[in-house]
Amino acid sequence: MAVPGHKLDRMFNPEVVAVVGDKGPGYMWLRNNLPFKEKGGRLYSVQLDEKEIPGIEALGIQNFKSMADIPEPIDYALVAVPRQVSPYVLKDLIANKANGAGFFTSGFAETGEELGVKLQTQLTEMAREASFNLVGPNCMGLYLPKVGVRFNADAPVADDGKIGFLSQSGTHGIMFSLVSAANGMHVSRCASFGNAVVLDVSDYLEYLMLDDETEVIGMYVEGVKNGRRFFETLREACKRKPVIVWKGGQTEAGARATMSHTGSLAAPQAVWDGMMRQCGAITTNNLDETIDVMKLLLNAKRPTGTGMALLAQTGGQSVSITDAFSKAGLRVPRFSDGTYTELGEFFNIVGGSFQNPLDMAGTIQGSMDTLDRILRILDADPNVDAMAMELSAMFAARQWKGKPETLDKTIEEIALHKERSKKPFLVILHPAHEAEYVASIQPKFHAANIPLFQSFERAAAAFARVLGGGGRARTRTGVVGLALETQPR
Structure with a gap:
């Protein structure tokens, strides 16, 4: 859905x-798009080189040698030219009344x-004077899956995206879009914005935050x-709405790397x-943590407390799951x-326990009625x-392979419980020795909107982040906001 009147609206809905x-x-x-x-x-092409035009036209795309010949204003352009040529392209885009590029x-x-600094300054001044929405430079640009605008050939085209993702890194933007889709979650809109000379993360x-299609916002940012x-x-x-912030350049060495990557001062x-604490953002340190938090935010009820009921299949795992959640700052109380x-x-x-955590494989023995009762x-x-409940590939994979309907019934029971309960419900399925098989069945869990994790530690960390990040009380603005000095562009 559009955000009428916003300066980025044409570009985000081209x-x-x-x-x-x-x-x-x-x-x-051209193939990406x-x-x-x-x-x-x-979709149009602008290319002067005569050698390139036959290949472009073979794709069924009309090519123009001049931007002025394009018969209508451009909503969004992707520019891939040598850096010395970029100011001339920007001049033509502005003349075309293009909305952004x-x-x-x-x-x-x-x-x-x-030379690089000089050219960037020139681009910046030109774009600002014309109020032009310049994305980047040094970026992958926009990924808009609903309309089919892509920055990677493997990025899915999807109508059900709920995650808005912003990335100062092109690689992280691509990786997030692919890995989130592999986990059953699609992007609504994504911007890779690189050096951010005109449009910044804000x-x-x-x-x-105004887009109704975006339910959760994530970002990778190196500096503002x-x-x-x-x-x-x-x-x-x-x-x-929930906002997840993955910060690049957290260490002294990492901060130096951001300077050479996007010219950002950390x-x-x-x-x-x-x-982050004052704003109520949820912070992460890498892609896996970001994906895990997204799973909970989109596929589980919102946490309201720290008391966990932990359901393991065996005794050793009941100890391990308890340690993982306790170390993450969560409680494992008596029932x-x-x-x-x-x-x-x-x-x-006999070989089991109904304390918290539960050691329950011997009680369930494949019975969904018994699991439902518990x-x-x-x-x-x-x-x-x-x-949080463990499923054990080590013990169950053989049965699931032999009788696939038993896996389907397990997923159905979990999904029914998740929907009827007002409390968050997580599932942990460690691949064990069945990594290939577990990878093949994960889409079934994703299709049922079940938040599935590969380890106790990742599940516990994600839950603690969601509980601690999004639910904090807002505090007054103070020195934190002022201490992030404006950086030179």
Whole structure:
């Protein structure tokens, strides 16, 4: 859904897209965006080189030698030209009344070279004077799966995206879009913005917080240009929907790397952490942690407390799951007396236990009715705020392979419980020795919107982050917002 009146709205909902400077033999950018044409968008090419034009036309794309010849204003352009040519392309885009463009072109201020700095300054001044939405440079640009605009040929075209993702790194933007899709979660809109000379993370964040299609916002960011604006925008966004922030350059060495990557100056980590706490953002340190948090936010009820009911299949695993959740700062409380009474009526304590955690494989023995009974009893316990259950590939994979319907029934039972319960429910399925098989069945869990994790530690860490990050009380603005000084562009 559009955000009418917002300066980025045309670019995020394009009807006309142009690719400037694409070359064979692969024609990467034109091929990436063929789905846009297939879905009814008008896709054009701008290329002067006579040798390239036959290959472009063979893709069924109309090529123009001049931007002025394109018969309608461009909503979004992807620019892949040598850096010395980029100011001329920007001039033509402005003359075309284009709304915005992503500059894949690199070699600007991030190099530290005098020419690169000079060209970046020129682009910045031109775009600002024309109020032009320049994405980048040194970036992959936009990924808009609903309309078929892509920055990678493997990125899915999907209508059900709920995650808005912002990335100062092109690689992280691509990786997130692919890995999230592999986990059953699609992107609504994604921007890879590189050097961020005109549009900074705050501009994109403002749009996503207003976008009804975006339920959760994630970002990878190395530095911000205007600390005060970012602080205020992030704080407002966190009031509206969950925001996950993966910060690059947390260490001294990492901060040096951001300078050569996107020309970003990293804020002191203590200042950054304080700002995240004040705004109520959920912080992560890498891609896996970010994906795990997204799973919980999209596929589980929102946590309200730290009391965990832990359901393991064997004794050793019951100890390990308890350690993992306890180390993450979560409680594993005793159940209420009523719960123990009910469980004691049928629970097999020969080789099992109905304390918290449960050691329950010998009790369930493949019976979904028994699992349902256990889940209902624990769900009603006032000491339980959330539940995490282990499935064991080591023991169950053989049965699931032999009788696939048993896996389907297990997933169905878990999904039914997850929907009827008001409490968060997590599932852990360690691949064990069956990594290939487990990978093949994971889509079934994703299709049922079950938050599935490969280890106790990842599940516990994600739960603790969601509980601790999004639910904090907002504090007054203070020195944190002011300490992120505006960076030179």
